[in-house]
Each structure stands twice: as structure tokens, then as C-alpha cells.
Amino acid sequence: MADRILVVDDEANLRKVLAAMLRREGYEVDTAEDGAEALQMLDEERYAAVLTDLRMPQVDGMAVLRRVMARTPETPVVLLTAHGTVETAVEAMKLGAFDFVNKPFDQQELSRIISKAVRTSALAELESTTLARGDDQGRFGLIGTSASMMRVYEIIERVASTPSTVLVTGESGTGKELVARALHEQSGRASRPFIRVNCAAIPEGLIESELFGYEKGAFTGAVASKPGRFELADGGTLFLDEIGEVSTEMQVKLLRAVQESEFERVGGVTTRRVEVRLVAATNRDLARDVADGKFREDLYYRLNVVPIALPPLRERPADVPALANHMLVKYTQRLGRRGVERFSEDALLALQAYPWPGNIRELENVIERTLLFCDGPEIGVTDLPAEFTGRLSGAGGLPPITPFVSPNGVTALKDVVRWTTQAVERDLIERALGETAGNVTRAARRLEISRKSLQIKMKELGLREPER
Ligand SMILES: Nc1ncnc2c1ncn2[C@@H]1O[C@H](COP(=O)(O)OP(=O)(O)OP(=O)(O)O)[C@@H](O)[C@H]1O
Ligand SMILES: [Mg+2]
Structure with a gap:
């Protein structure tokens, strides 16, 4: 069965030209003369792709795009834009448009984009029916099927079982901790401990003993020896959350632990070795902090072996x-x-x-x-x-x-x-x-x-x- 395409344009001539051209290419074509009609048709029929003019009276191309993204986000939407509406086009891409074509359009370019869109949508359909791994809402306990999240899942899948250090970045509330847990759950360490250290929440003076532990008598109040988080995480995953908040002094100590997997407890002389997978997270721009001299470059490179950048919502x-x-x-x-x-x-x-x-x-x-x-x-x-x-x-x-x-x-x-x-x-x-x-x-x-x-x-x- 031929793929069905919806063409939306308020100019009758352009509509005819587009429809004729696409039919020649072997597609079935439905046309709508404005956004409102398009919305109605979208309710009744599933399209392999939607080609819509951006500027139309009342219900415009953006509204059509939004509707498609809300209902059937896997349907690719291609926008026809007049010159000088670049900003809107960029906006549309952010909202999930597949691509845009400037008017007056080049037939070949348009036909290439449409055929790519149709292939993508066929692939998406195949994936959601036969190849679905995990559920269709997302993976690893994370929700989201946008292209940027799919990339995140792919990295998780590839690196979870390796010992490589991962640096998860993203604005506050984007799911950095969930990603850290997913990396642990998907690894061979899942049955071993997942230990989280919130570097921002531990007072400066205590962070070393928290991370590395201490020996009895190391300081007033150290009535017994205590293992630190590195030791607790042995064989598992150590999640250093808010790593950007660690003082420069502490960064030096961390560097050694990260680099050599060895450290001493506070007040101790024995060098201890552990085998942990490190995941660090921050909502800061660490590269910038490095440039500003606030974060050690050597530590940054040690942590940033596998970067995972979470997109803002x-x-x-x-x-x-x-x-x-x-x-x-x-x-x-x-x-x-x-x-x-x-x-x-x-x-x-x-x-x-x-x-x-x-x-x-x-x-x-x-x-x-x-x-x-x-x-x-x-x-x-x-x-x-x-x-x-x-x-x-x-x-x-x-x-x-x-x-x-x-x-x-x-x-x-x-x-x-x-x-x-x-x-x-x-x-x-x-x-x-x-x-x-x-x-x-x-x-x-x-x-x-x-x-x-x-x-x-x-x-x-x-x-x-x-x-x-
Ligand atoms: N992709 C997702 N799917 C479902 N829930 C999510 C997703 N991402 C985040 N959440 C939820 O949003 C909340 C915030 O996530 P999380 O604590 O992982 O964010 P964060 O990036 O660590 O934020 P912060 O920088 O503020 O610590 C949590 O309740 C989490 O379960
Ligand atoms: Mg967090």
C-alpha cells in the first residue's frame, strides 16, 4: 500500500502542484486548505508524513505541528516556510518538526526530504511494533522517546557494563540521578551496592572522611574506625552527585582515588584498594569551570570519559x-x-x-x-x-x-x-x-x-x- 501524505496549504495552486508532484512519486495524497481542516483529517487518518505551509490564517502550521506532536509524535512534519521566517522554523524544529523547506522550493530537495521523512516514519512504526525493547514510553525506567533521549539510552546500553567513568550533565531536574541508577542496574554490578554521595550536602570538613573513611582516634569523636563510601561501594557503583561543588583541595584527593583506585582512611596509614564504577553528575558547566580555574583539568578529564548530556525538557x-x-x-x-x-x-x-x-x-x-x-x-x-x-x-x-x-x-x-x-x-x-x-x-x-x-x-x- 502506498504511503499516504497530508498536504496543507491555503494557496490552491501550490496545493495542486505539491499534490501532483507527490502523486507522481507514488504517494497517496490528501489535501487540506487550512489548519483547521488538517486537524480534522489528522483525527481520522494516520499519515506517513505531513507537509504543511507555516503561515496560514487562523490555525497555522505550528498548530498542526503541535497537534501531531501531541497525538502521534512519530509522524514526521515538514514545514514550508517563506523567506524571513527562520526564527519560526527554528522554533518548529525544537518542537519536533522533521525538517523545513524554504519557498519557493526546489522540487528535488523537497522530494528528497519527503522520502526521508516517510522512511523514518516507517522505521518508527516497525520499531514500535516488532523491535520494541523495553516499553514504548522509554527505557531503563526513564520516560521519553524523543531523539535526544534515544541517544541517551543508546549510550547507557553501550557503556553500562564497562568500568568506564561516566559524567552525567544536565540542568536541575533532568534525570541525572535516574541515569546513574540505570547505569548501575544495567551493569553486571546490579547486585552489588549503589552508593550515592551528594558532594554539595556534605560539609567541607567532613567530605574526606565520608569518602575515604577514618581510623579510630583520627580526630575528636572518632571513637571507632569507619569505612568511607569508596569502600562501601566496592564491587558496585559510586555515584558522586553534584561533583562541581567539590573544593579544589578535595579535588586533588579525589583525583588520586579515581586514577589509582587507592586511598587511605583519614588518620590511617594502610593504602586501600577498591574496585568501583564511578558515575559523576553536575548541573554546572564543568568545562567552563576548568577554563575559569575552578575545577581541576586533570580530574575533569578523568571523570569525563563517557559524557552523557541530558537535554532540558x-x-x-x-x-x-x-x-x-x-x-x-x-x-x-x-x-x-x-x-x-x-x-x-x-x-x-x-x-x-x-x-x-x-x-x-x-x-x-x-x-x-x-x-x-x-x-x-x-x-x-x-x-x-x-x-x-x-x-x-x-x-x-x-x-x-x-x-x-x-x-x-x-x-x-x-x-x-x-x-x-x-x-x-x-x-x-x-x-x-x-x-x-x-x-x-x-x-x-x-x-x-x-x-x-x-x-x-x-x-x-x-x-x-x-x-x-
Ligand atoms: N526521563 C524521566 N522519566 C521519568 N521520570 C523522570 C525522568 N527524568 C527525571 N525524572 C524524575 O524527575 C525527578 C528529578 O530527577 P533527578 O533527581 O534524577 O534529576 P537531577 O538531574 O538529578 O536533578 P538535580 O540536578 O536537581 O539533582 C525525579 O523524581 C525523577 O524520578
Ligand atoms: Mg540530582
Whole structure:
């Protein structure tokens, strides 16, 4: 059966030309004259690829792209763009577009891109039906099937069973710890210990004895000898989390332990040897720290044998629906909220459009908060926190960003934080009151604060106690 392609363009002539050209190449072609029609057709039919004009009245190519990414992210979308819309094209690529072609287009280039897109989608289909290893949501306990996550899985698979040191980097909340655990679980060391050291949480003076242990009498309070984390991890994996926070002095000691696998306990003379797999993680740009003289170059190279860079969530919006559903299942169970079953399409689109500065940890948080206040079987946009409903910047809601600028023209971050917090609080309180028909006691219970604190908060925020 021939592959079916959807062509979306508001110009009748171009639509005809494109359809004729693709039919000549042996594809089946459906056409839509605007985004709205395209969305409808996408509901009814699965396409091997979608070719859409970017600029169209009302529902544009970006909307078509978003819909495809939300519903069938494996369907490749190719955009036709006019010159001078490079930024939008880049934006589209980030959202998961397969490629874009500038108008006026070169027939050969377009036909090459379409055939590549169709092959990719055939491959994706094959993978999801016959070759699926792990489940179709992700692998190794990690959710996500975006190209960047697939690369991460591939590295995990290749290096898990080797003894090579891995450096996991990525913004806060991107899953660095999960990757470290996956490396351990997939290795031959899985039955041996996985020991995590949070280098940022251990006070400077204690880190050496934590890592290497100490002998009795090494310092006041050392009433008995104690092995350190290196020893505890022997035969297993040692995860040095937040490695970028280690002092330069400690870096020297670590270097030796990493390089020679040997060390002495604090106050000890015997040199000890261990066999551990090291995984380090940081949300800092270590290469930059090296250039700035804050991190030892030799240690950096020792750690960075196999780099795994985790992409921020905003660069892989295609993964948002699967992650959100995963968190939905997790928290409906944990919070005992059985009635909530799914997200509306609009809610998923709103979640995908959000920039997620706190990445997956923030997403998890948002889903948990949403579940607390949601009743229906379906979570709609209005059930999402204030950041997603547009109320923060819009009508009837809260002051837009500009009032954050103080009289001397400076935007004080603390004011922004205060405004934003208040905005979120106000929204949550209004919702709780709405849902309890203005019953302050019951609203307070929902918000998990005392009735008294709720009243104080309402006063601060200028919210009047509703008349009942
Ligand atoms: N790909 C993923 N699939 C499912 N859950 C994920 C994924 N990545 C992260 N999480 C979840 O998000 C939360 C944060 O992940 P994790 O602690 O691994 O992030 P991190 O990069 O170590 O963050 P930080 O730098 O703040 O320590 C955890 O609850 C984790 O289970
Ligand atoms: Mg972490």
C-alpha cells in the first residue's frame, strides 16, 4: 500500500502542484486548505508524513505541528516556510518538526526530504511494533522517546557494563540521578551496592572522611574506625552527585582515588584498594569551570570519559505527554485520587508549550498540585496551575510583567518572586474556595493549611471571605 501524505496549504495552486508532484512519486495524497481542516483529517487518518505551509490564517502550521506532536509524535512534519521566517522554523524544529523547506522550493530537495521523512516514519512504526525493547514510553525506567533521549539510552546500553567513568550533565531536574541508577542496574554490578554521595550536602570538613573513611582516634569523636563510601561501594557503583561543588583541595584527593583506585582512611596509614564504577553528575558547566580555574583539568578529564548530556525538557516537548501521563498514574495512586484518568488535549498542549525551567522535577510537581484540586475524570487547562491558564499575565488575573519594573527602572528579582508567589497562592485559594462553595474550613483542609493561616493569607492577598 502506498504511503499516504497530508498536504496543507491555503494557496490552491501550490496545493495542486505539491499534490501532483507527490502523486507522481507514488504517494497517496490528501489535501487540506487550512489548519483547521488538517486537524480534522489528522483525527481520522494516520499519515506517513505531513507537509504543511507555516503561515496560514487562523490555525497555522505550528498548530498542526503541535497537534501531531501531541497525538502521534512519530509522524514526521515538514514545514514550508517563506523567506524571513527562520526564527519560526527554528522554533518548529525544537518542537519536533522533521525538517523545513524554504519557498519557493526546489522540487528535488523537497522530494528528497519527503522520502526521508516517510522512511523514518516507517522505521518508527516497525520499531514500535516488532523491535520494541523495553516499553514504548522509554527505557531503563526513564520516560521519553524523543531523539535526544534515544541517544541517551543508546549510550547507557553501550557503556553500562564497562568500568568506564561516566559524567552525567544536565540542568536541575533532568534525570541525572535516574541515569546513574540505570547505569548501575544495567551493569553486571546490579547486585552489588549503589552508593550515592551528594558532594554539595556534605560539609567541607567532613567530605574526606565520608569518602575515604577514618581510623579510630583520627580526630575528636572518632571513637571507632569507619569505612568511607569508596569502600562501601566496592564491587558496585559510586555515584558522586553534584561533583562541581567539590573544593579544589578535595579535588586533588579525589583525583588520586579515581586514577589509582587507592586511598587511605583519614588518620590511617594502610593504602586501600577498591574496585568501583564511578558515575559523576553536575548541573554546572564543568568545562567552563576548568577554563575559569575552578575545577581541576586533570580530574575533569578523568571523570569525563563517557559524557552523557541530558537535554532540558523544553527541548523535547514531544516527551511531555508521556511524562505527564506517567506522573498522573504515579500520583493518582500515591494520593489516592482514583477518579482522575487523563488530560484533555488542550491541557497537554499547554503543558508542552511551557518552558519548564525546573524540568521533569517541576513537571512532577505541577501534576501533583493539579491532582490535589482536580475532580473530573479529565484534567482540563483550567485545572492546571495559574502559570498554564494564562491568568498570571491576563485579564481578570494578575498584574502583567511590566509592573515589576520599579520606579528607577530596575526589575528586582525578589519582587518578581513575591508577585509570582502571590499570584499562584491567590489562584489556588480562589480555586479551593470555588470548589468548596466558599467554605473556608474545607478550603483550608484542601490546601493543607490551618483555617487561621488561610484567613491571614486571604487578608494579605486582599481576598474577602465569601458571603454564603
Ligand atoms: N526521563 C524521566 N522519566 C521519568 N521520570 C523522570 C525522568 N527524568 C527525571 N525524572 C524524575 O524527575 C525527578 C528529578 O530527577 P533527578 O533527581 O534524577 O534529576 P537531577 O538531574 O538529578 O536533578 P538535580 O540536578 O536537581 O539533582 C525525579 O523524581 C525523577 O524520578
Ligand atoms: Mg540530582
